[in-house]
Amino acid sequence: MHTTEWTTASAGGALTALLGGAVRALRARCVLRGRARAVGMPVHRPRRGGRRGSWSFGRPGGRLRLPPGFGRYGAGLLLGTGVAVSFHGLRALLAGVLVAAACCRWLPERPTAEERRAQAESAALRAQLPLTADLLAGCLASWCAPATAAEAVAGAVAEPMATRLAEAAADLRMGGDAEESWARFGSDPALAPLGRCLARACASGAPPAAGLARLAEGSRASAAAAAQQRARRAGVLATAPLGLCFLPAFVLIGVVPVVTGLAGTFLVHT
Known part of the structure; x- marks a missing residue:
């Protein structure tokens, strides 16, 4: 064979x-x-x-x-x-x-089902971060205790942020250290900026409302920039198949006849 x-x-x-x-x-x-x-x-x-x-x-x-x-x-x-x-x-x-x-x-x-679930949860937490920061800033600016503010915001936002805030509020109610509680709350990469801001405020004693407001504004700006980048990338990806379809046709119709004609003329003269 x-x-x-x-x-x-x-x-x-x-x-x-x-x-x-x-x-x-x-x-x-x-x-x-x-x-x-x-x-x-x-x-x-x-x-x-x-x-x-x-x-x-x-x-x-x-x-x-x-x-x-x-x-x-x-x-x-x-x-x-x-x-x-x-x-x-x-x-x-x-x-x-x-x-x-x-x-x-x-x-x-x-990706497995667990990885897809974790990615969806992380994306939901990032989307809820600006609103959560604004609500926490408003509660803390009205002289609410950190545990009370976390409980109030947990009742106002949807999952999965509500569960994270409820766990942090329960930890604070049980007498846990505020800095350590907010550090554990920010162990997730999506919540790390919010956890660092609150832990820093607890360590220094400074009012966290201004920092939370800046964090919310920066998160919204980052989300808008990411959305614009995805839109531009979608436009580029949409034109790529058209280029792959039209480029061979352009070569066959516009380039190949010219090259063939020049080559035939050159061979005839030689």
């Missing part, structure tokens, strides 16, 4: 195995759904956790779960197979193996 035929057969076998595994997984899911409905077991989509489109059979642990790294290794296998099939010879096979290995090594892994 020639090298080209062996490469094509190997790539086809790998692709067939991958598609066969996906078909078997989908068939098993359909069989489980049919059995669950036959016995009257509830079949529903989970509201929290799990992947979009996954199904649960009577209990949260009954969802179809892919092994870790399935997407990365599957993409590497598909890309390596495409490179090996697109060209011929042993070099194409080696290039396909290298491409597959590089994809498996350097492609980013899909």
Whole structure:
């Protein structure tokens, strides 16, 4: 068997195995759904956790779960197979193996459910930071105790900031050191500026209202700048596919005929 035929057969076998595994997984899911409905077991989509489109059979642990790294290794296998099939010879096979290995090594892994939840919570805390700082500044400027101010603001803001403030207020009510309590409150990177501001005010005895107001203003300015940067980046990313579509057409229609005509004229004269 020639090298080209062996490469094509190997790539086809790998692709067939991958598609066969996906078909078997989908068939098993359909069989489980049919059995669950036959016995009257509830079949529903989970509201929290799990992947979009996954199904649960009577209990949260009954969802179809892919092994870790399935997407990365599957993409590497598909890309390596495409490179090996697109060209011929042993070099194409080696290039396909290298491409597959590089994809498996350097492609980013899909974040887990816990990582996505932590990212969403951190983003929510950053969004709530300016309002929380303004409310704390107003409460502390009216000579409220730190624990009372934290409890009042915790009742006025939404989660997850309300839980963090309630924990800090409970710690202060139990007689904990104010500086240490606010330092623990600011252990989250999203709340670190607010925790440092309050801990510094407790250590120095200075009124924290002015610092909190400056923190709220700076947080709003940073959020506005980040939103503008995302908008500019979205515009650049939107024009990139158009450039990739029009550039080959421009080269084929505008550049290639000119070069071909000049080359033909040069060859005729020589």
